[in-house]
Amino acid sequence: MPAVSALRHDWTREEVLALFDLPFPELLHRAASVHRAHFDPSEVQVSTLLSVKTGGCPEDCAYCPQAARYHTGVQATKLMEVAQVVEKARQAKAAGATRFCMGAAWRSPKDRDIPKVAAMIAEVKALGLETCATLGMLSDTQARALKDAGLDYYNHNLDTAPEFYGEIIHTREYQDRLQTLAHVREAGLKTCCGGIVGMGESREQRAGLLQALANLPAHPDSVPINRLVQVEGTPLHGTRELDPFEFVRTIAVTRLLMPQSMVRLSAGRETMSDELQALCFLAGANSIFYGEKLLTTGNPDAARDQALFARLGLKPMPVAAAEAEADPCRGTVHAAITGEAA
Numbered sequence: 001m002p003a004v005s006a007l008r009h010d011w012t013r014e015e016v017l018a019l020f021d022l023p024f025p026e027l028l029h030r031a032a033s034v035h036r037a038h039f040d041p042s043e044v045q046v047s048t049l050l051s052v053k054t055g056g057c058p059e060d061c062a063y064c065p066q067a068a069r070y071h072t073g074v075q076a077t078k079l080m081e082v083a084q085v086v087e088k089a090r091q092a093k094a095a096g097a098t099r100f101c102m103g104a105a106w107r108s109p110k111d112r113d114i115p116k117v118a119a120m121i122a123e124v125k126a127l128g129l130e131t132c133a134t135l136g137m138l139s140d141t142q143a144r145a146l147k148d149a150g151l152d153y154y155n156h157n158l159d160t161a162p163e164f165y166g167e168i169i170h171t172r173e174y175q176d177r178l179q180t181l182a183h184v185r186e187a188g189l190k191t192c193c194g195g196i197v198g199m200g201e202s203r204e205q206r207a208g209l210l211q212a213l214a215n216l217p218a219h220p221d222s223v224p225i226n227r228l229v230q231v232e233g234t235p236l237h238g239t240r241e242l243d244p245f246e247f248v249r250t251i252a253v254t255r256l257l258m259p260q261s262m263v264r265l266s267a268g269r270e271t272m273s274d275e276l277q278a279l280c281f282l283a284g285a286n287s288i289f290y291g292e293k294l295l296t297t298g299n300p301d302a303a304r305d306q307a308l309f310a311r312l313g314l315k316p317m318p319v320a321a322a323e324a325e326a327d328p329c330r331g332t333v334h335a336a337i338t339g340e341a342a
Contacts, residue, residue, distance in 0.1 A: 016207040019253045031252035034259045035284040043317040045287040048092035053079040053104035059171045062235040066105040072233035089124045095302045101132035108137035118149035125150035143187035154184040155192035161208025194224035198242035214257035227268025248279045255284025262287040
């Protein structure tokens with residue numbers, strides 16, 4: 001029996017594409033085996049995302065309704081008050097969330113904004129929730145200040161493959177994203193980093209996104225896979241929708257490349273059938289955003305998610321389990337990924 005493989009950071013594009021090309025049942029079998037080697041497959045980590053500052057963003061991300069240059073009907077707002085955020089966090093915890101993420105539509109926060117955001121983080125942390133923030137690009141000092149306030153996770157997505165990035169965003173370079181992630185890691189924060197699929201990219205470019213994520217110096221602790229939500233007024237409105245089975249393949253390959261990471265079903269879940277979500281959980285997804293809104297786009301409400309969990313026999317992952325490192329000795333991951341016989 002081969003030894004359990006070490007986590008890899010040297011995946012080639014050809015290797016990732018070979019996983020995508022596997023017969024669907026074989027791919028799901030391997031992904032489910034790796035998932036079971038590291039996690040309880042009946043547990044799903046539950047997060048809630050709140051937009052604490054909406055709209056007016058100067059960036060030109062082609063998918064985003066919060067970009068000031070697009071006419072999407074999103075009204076720009078100021079940064080919420082701390083007490084308002086804490087009340088939303090209490091409601092999220094009461095509904096079953098264990099992690100609370102605060103998002104602000106900034107290219108990057110100004111230093112004067114950090115104390116107020118830090119106060120939000122400290123108050124939410126005091127409720128017993130894991131804390132996460134997504135605020136755009138961060139300097140090293142800003143990352144350290146958020147860590148000192150009690151922040152657990154910082155979200156900063158790569159969005160897509162390096163070679164497709166220029167088709168989607170022109171106001172920020174790929175290297176800028178990598179630099180923010182470096183500041184976050186150096187500050188001792190956990191990383192939440194993924195991307196968006198269904199933006200008109202090819203399978204090879206989807207593979208390129210996952211290759212870039214898996215080859216980061218450390219695998220992201222959480223990997224959100226977003227299915228494009230098409231918003232009228234954005235350049236990507238009218239893009240051909242991604243085949244549902246291709247989306248499940250993307251989830252499965254994510255699980256194989258980053259076996260110890262939380263793989264999160266993020267944006268786009270509102271239009272997914274229960275059957276499609278069930279396939280994603282089978283393929284290794286073990287985290288969702290919970291609640292009626294993801295920043296400015298729809299999301300299934302809590303009652304629908306609770307009914308789906310009941311149908312599938314799933315349960316929310318306790319905070320202690322979500323924080324614990326996955327045990328690399330629970331299964332033979334190498335055999336599951338490569339298909340080699342035990």
